[in-house]
Amino acid sequence: MAKGMITRQPTKSGRHEGAKKPASAIPKVTVKAAKAALPGAKLAAARKAAKPAKGYNPTSPERVREILKRLDERYAGATCALTHSSAWELLVATILSAQCTDARVNMVTPVIFKKYPTVQDFARLQPEELEPDIKSTGFFRNKSKSIVGAARKIIADFRGEVPSTMEELLTIPGVARKTANVTLGTWFKKNDGVVVDTHVHRISRRLELTKNDDPVRIEQDLMQVIPRERWTLFSHQVIHHGRALCVARGPKCAECPLENICHAEDKTWSTVEQHRGAK
Numbered sequence: 001m002a003k004g005m006i007t008r009q010p011t012k013s014g015r016h017e018g019a020k021k022p023a024s025a026i027p028k029v030t031v032k033a034a035k036a037a038l039p040g041a042k043l044a045a046a047r048k049a050a051k052p053a054k055g056y057n058p059t060s061p062e063r064v065r066e067i068l069k070r071l072d073e074r075y076a077g078a079t080c081a082l083t084h085s086s087a088w089e090l091l092v093a094t095i096l097s098a099q100c101t102d103a104r105v106n107m108v109t110p111v112i113f114k115k116y117p118t119v120q121d122f123a124r125l126q127p128e129e130l131e132p133d134i135k136s137t138g139f140f141r142n143k144s145k146s147i148v149g150a151a152r153k154i155i156a157d158f159r160g161e162v163p164s165t166m167e168e169l170l171t172i173p174g175v176a177r178k179t180a181n182v183t184l185g186t187w188f189k190k191n192d193g194v195v196v197d198t199h200v201h202r203i204s205r206r207l208e209l210t211k212n213d214d215p216v217r218i219e220q221d222l223m224q225v226i227p228r229e230r231w232t233l234f235s236h237q238v239i240h241h242g243r244a245l246c247v248a249r250g251p252k253c254a255e256c257p258l259e260n261i262c263h264a265e266d267k268t269w270s271t272v273e274q275h276r277g278a279k
C-alpha cells in the first residue's frame, strides 16, 4: 500500500473500518454503491475534518499516479473547449475567457474572426471599435486593449506569427502564464507549464497537491509533482472535472472517481478521513 493512499470502506453504519487495500483493489464508488453501503443514510455524510495521519504524503508518486489514472479513465482525450483554428484565434479566445465561460466565448469568436480575419485586421483597430463585439464576455474594455495590443506586438516583433516560447509570449499585452500555457500546450503541443485557472486552483487544493493559494505558486507545486509529459492533459482533465463534478459549491463527491483518495475538507460525502485545510 503506497504512502498517501489511505483507503477506508463504507460500512452499514457509515463509520470507518481500518482496512487498507492495495491501489488495484480500490473500488470505484458510485452513487448506487454508496447508497447500498449506507442504507437509509443521507449521502451528505461528510465527516468532521481532522489532521492528516502521520506519514501521509498527498504528493507521493503512487498517489499522484493513481489520481492521473482515474482522470484518464474518466476524461480520456480532454482538450481545450475554446473553438479555434490557429494560434492567434486560440490566444484571442483565451484572453476573452477570463471571468467568462467558454460557451460564451465560443459564441463571440466566430463573429469577430469573420469580421477581422487576420492579425493585421485586429492591429488596425482602435480598441473602442472592438468593444461592442466582445462586450458580452465582460471586462470588455481591458480585453479590447489587450487583443489590439497583442496584434500590434505580434506584427511588430514576431512577423505576424504568434511566438512559440513562454519567454516571448509573456511580452505580449494581456498574456500571462495561464494564457501562455494554454497556447503552448494546446496549439504548439509544448508542456512548458500547467494551466492554473479557477478549477485547477480549487481542485489542486482539495486533492492536497498544493497548499498555496497564489496561481504562480500552485503552478510551481504542480510542476514538481505531475510528470512533465502530463502537464497540458492534466490541466484539461482537471478543468473538465471542475465543470462536471468537483464544482465550487456542493461537489458531487458520491459520483467522483477520486472519492476514496480525496480528503478534501469540503467534501459533501466521504468514505475516508477528511483533512483540515484541504480546500
Ligand code: SF4
Residues within 6 Å of the ligand: 206, 245, 246, 247, 251, 252, 253, 254, 256, 257, 258, 259, 260, 262, 263, 264, 266, 267, 268
Ligand atoms: S471527492 Fe469531491 S471534493 Fe474530492 S475531487 Fe471528487 S468531487 Fe472533488
